[in-house]
Amino acid sequence: MGKRERLGRPLLDCVSVRFEDARPVRPFRWPPGGRYFPGWYWAATTRQHVGFESWLERDRLVLMDFDPAVVGVASQPFWLHWHDGTRERRHAPDFFLRRADGSAMVVDVRADDCIAPRDAEAFEVTRRACAEAGWGFERVGTPETVLLANVRWLSRYRHPRCRQHPVAARLMEISSQPGPLMAGADSVGDRLATLPVLFHLLWQQELSAEGMAVELLGPRTVVRLAGGGAGWRRRGGGFRRLPGSWSSPRRLLTRPVGGRGTSWRYCMVCRRMLPKGRCRGRSSTPGCTRWPNASGPRRPS
Template sequence: MAPGWWWSATDGRLVRYGSGVMRTQVMLLDHDPEVVAVACRPVEFVWREPDGSCLEHAPHLMARLDDGSGLLVDCAGQEEVSRRLAHRAEVVAAAVASVGWRYRIARPPDPVLAANLSWLAGYRHPRYRGGALAGRVAEAFQRSRPLIEGVRGLGDPVEVLPVVFHALWNGALSAPLDAPLHERVTVTAARTVGRRQA
């Protein structure tokens, strides 16, 4: 996948990504309810090694969290991390821990989770919120039930499904995303109102 831009539902801004691996991690951060902002390479670390050489590293992503702290993320395209990245990760993790932030190397997510979130992300824009229908959607799923039953009880699936998918993206509804989404998946209304549901 070529470099591009991701429209973030979290803060309504475009976030640059340099690869498909990075795009997937931007999507995961955009879906995370603790994240309030996402940026691409906003900071670079420069330090001197014991042998006198100078090293630098710019983590791929930064997320501002709802508690005010930061999370720096490097995106690994595979489970195995190179020695080069592992060394830089140690230095960056120590530096950010000293100011109360976190650092992680994000490995590829489960393919089913990634596919489900990619589908739901297509409905992340507020235009799919559904106005008055959104409240009815939440009511329809107060009791856990198969997706299609709740949708058909609300009206035309062509009109209702985008609102349901938006609610699944923003956390107003929940479903197990570690298994393939399908019409019989069990959907439930969230017990608490999240920040993205307002």
């Protein structure tokens, strides 16, 4: 496959371009001993992989995917060229977002204490260029810790296969009256079957949980029907355990068996809750005949 064609055009001629569908203008690299951790995140909003160059970018990408106002996202969609009075400069913004109202937003991700003068100049030039094009611009840093932990937990259940329609309908009915998260899951059926569906509805924002930004999700978290409902929009899949205290969401998947705690996991291949290590169809089990890449399965992000 040949090199991709690159076209240089004036900024105002690019206003109507759908940059949310663009491929990254530069490759993501994994150098040995590198300081950053690049990778790919499967966005439920677009059903496509979106690249990131650091864990901070990944965290922001998860929050963008959770935002119901975002309908399109792409990483490093274009190069912005300018002359700083001494030499030619260029900058590739981290993300381009398309919102449901048709507006566009360019996002650069950098922690507040990691902005060098050269980077600050690039962000300011990008801000002015976006204003000229009629786009929004935002430089974001480290997100709120508790909110991020909760959203990352829910993102493990973003895939449509977590939605079992009879269970989802019953959970929506029960949640019309606010109540504790675990009590609502138990009232519908076996929590090992109902919790993944409940978390998926929270990700979809068809259900809402109180205090998402101030405390970790737990058995006593109050869950209610979201006002107006967020609709069926989000897609994607993945599961990963989150570290945390006794109130961490991972405790919701621990079930006492024979007087001892047995850790359970939701298998994205078998679509069942099974004891950890006992599922031959788990995506993290090498040689699984039900996984497309049996020789070396990839863990979902």
